[in-house]
Amino acid sequence: MKKRELELKAEVARMLTAAEAADAEEDVTFGKDKRGDEMPDWAGDKQNRLAKIQQAMASLEAEAKLAALEERRIEAEKEEQRQAAGRKKPGKPAAAPSEEPGGHSSCSRRNAVRCAGLKHERSSKKDDLFAYHYLHI
Structure with a gap:
């Protein structure tokens, strides 16, 4: 029984030492009394959060518009090459790409x-x- 008690005390001491080392490392990385999983400052204030969301949406919409323009440009180049070779595009014409982020035509x-x-x-x-x-x- 004494042997098992000593083993448990040693295990508890190792666990506490590991926890203290992890806490010291977090203090160096994130600062004292912070864990690193706190909400960012901009998320706490509703106006800042709204501005951040609007900024992200504008960025996504701009990316979608650029992607749609690029897709149309590539399609126009392919069509020019087909017409120069005297060929028609097989099948039905495709729907125009959506300019909305994540938008699908069907x-x-x-x-x-x-x-x-x-x-x-x-x-x-x-x-x-x-x-x-x-x-x-």
């Missing part, structure tokens, strides 16, 4: 309800248990 059948802005609910009536109702949000 939705899968599974996401059609969500893309249309509809909410999908199951009926709770006993006789109509598995009927689906689509409610406009």
Whole structure:
């Protein structure tokens, strides 16, 4: 019993030493009494948070517009090459790329309800248990 008690005391001492070392390292990295997982200063103030979100949205929209312009430019170059070679593009013409971030020109059948802005609910009536109702949000 004494042997086990000594082993446990040694293990506890090792754990406490490791915790103190980790705490000292965090103090050097993040500052005293901080853990490093605190919210950034801009997130605490609603106005600053709104400004940061608007800035990020503007950046994403600008990137999407640039990507759409680049895609249109590449498509125009390909079309010029086809016309110079006297060939037509096979198939139906593609839809223009979306300028919205994350925008897709078409939705899968599974996401059609969500893309249309509809909410999908199951009926709770006993006789109509598995009927689906689509409610406009």
